[in-house]
Amino acid sequence: MQRDELAGWLRLALTPQLGTVGARRLLAAFGLPEAIFAQREAALATVVDSAVATALRTPPEGFESQLEATLAWLAQDPQRRQVLTLADADYPAALLALDDPPPMLYRIGRTDATPQRALAMVGSRNATPQGLQNARRFASSFAQAGVTVVSGLALGIDGAAHEGALEGAAADAVATIAVVGTGLDRVYPARHRELAHRIAERGMILSEYPLGTPPLAANFPRRNRLIAALGQGTLVVEAALQSGSLITARLAAELGREVFAIPGSIHSPHARGCHALLRHGAKLVESAQDVLEDLRFVLPAVAAPAAPAAEEPEGEEGEPAGEDPLLAAMGYDPIGLDALIARTGIPAPRLSARLLELELAGEVARLPGGLYQRQARA
Structure with a gap:
């Protein structure tokens, strides 16, 4: 992307109070950012309110330093770092289903391949050991089936899902996509720094936020709409009733995507969010294959497991007699x-x-x- 082109898009994205919906209306009315900034204030005010129209007439505060920082970031690794705009052919088509797709999207990682099949996986940050194990195993199975796992790089279920996808994916596949709520010049949480580097090697990390954006609380529920849109379905592994994962599930349903949930113990607060989703129409899943079949993802041929030499005798409850x-x-x-x-x-x-x-x-x-x-x- 040329400097002038990047400058136009960045100025549009940084204009105070404009927002993604306003930016899309301006683009629809006038075309590319260069044409928007060439308009008179009165013309702009026919599309956005007068305060925003006034703000569009001058570059926002800190614009020049942000432009230089973005150009320097791109120059550090031009093969693996990109800024995508709504005008780019490589802009993720799935995000266009949103009412407010980001005008700009920052990307680091695999830029040589576009996932054809993707599934969002989300869940509790304070997950149980069983929840973490489920997330990792399900994600590994999805990756083995050629499905890219989309999540948010958070602690708990998100991290386990990314790890599982990295374990299961073929070497040439886009294993996993992390959608983050900060600028791509930082990693949050910091303890996922090494995981983020591995995702960038074998998948990609996306953000709509400018470089330097800190982990503000409001950014994370907002980025959930991108996670929901990128997946052809959303699987909630474990969630409390107030979990942000339920926001992602709701957004996925509003986009017409399938929502899946793994049930848990009736005594566990970590299962109550999943049970609420199931009561409201989410699909109950017990295995990765339940999801793959529902989404009609064709599974790769696998060898049938070898049959046991002899059947184990069963105890009274149907468990093997040798169980502890x-x-x-x-x-x-x-x-x-x-x-x-x-x-x-x-x-x-x-x-x-x-x-x-x-x-x-x-x-x-x-x-x-x-x-x-x-x-x-x-």
């Missing part, structure tokens, strides 16, 4: 030590020691509040 009695007593809901003692009759010291063994073996997870939860097998 403590795991059978736990079930899959979170449970406290006192309740386990009551169920099993095992003395507290011996029970605590056994729970530690199972935790180290990855069979049990320790939760806040002195609770334990059995981990589902892969």
Whole structure:
């Protein structure tokens, strides 16, 4: 992109109080930014209110320094850093379904391939161990099927989804897309810096926010509309009733995208958001294949698993007879030590020691509040 072209789009995006809807109306009325800024104030005021029309007549404060910073950022790695505008052929077509697509989109990472199939995965930042495991395994399965996983680089479910996609994707595929709420010259949260670098190597990171934008609270619910639009469906892995993930699910539904949710324990606050979605029409899923089949994504041919040499004898509840009695007593809901003692009759010291063994073996997870939860097998 030439300097003058970038300057026009950046000035439009930075104009105070204009917003993405106003920018799109101006573009529809007058054409490219150069033509917009050539208009008289009276003509602009027929499309936007008079205060914004006045603001459009002069470059916004800090515009020149922002332009120089953006040009320098692009020059550092022109093969992997881009600024896309609504006029570019490479602008993600899925975002055009929005009423307010960003006039400018910053991108870093794979620019040589465009995902044909994508699924948004979102969930709690304070996820349970089981939720993290589910997100990682589902994302890995989607990536193995050639589906790009879209999420928000947040702690918890988002991070696990990105990790799983990176594990499962083919080397030449766009494994995952992270849509962030800051400028692309910073990583938030900071502990995901290494993950962000890996995503940029094998996927891409997108932002509508100018370089230097800090992690403002209002930016994250807003970026959720981009996550919802980029996916052909949205899977909520784990969410409380007040989770921002429910915003993403609502936006996806409003765009006509499918919404999926993984059910959880009726006793877990992390499952209540998913259960609310299910009550309002989201599709219940128990496996990645449920989602792939519903979205009619053709699965790659895989070898059938080998049949076991002999059937294991089953116990009274249909579980293999060799199952650990403590795991059978736990079930899959979170449970406290006192309740386990009551169920099993095992003395507290011996029970605590056994729970530690199972935790180290990855069979049990320790939760806040002195609770334990059995981990589902892969």
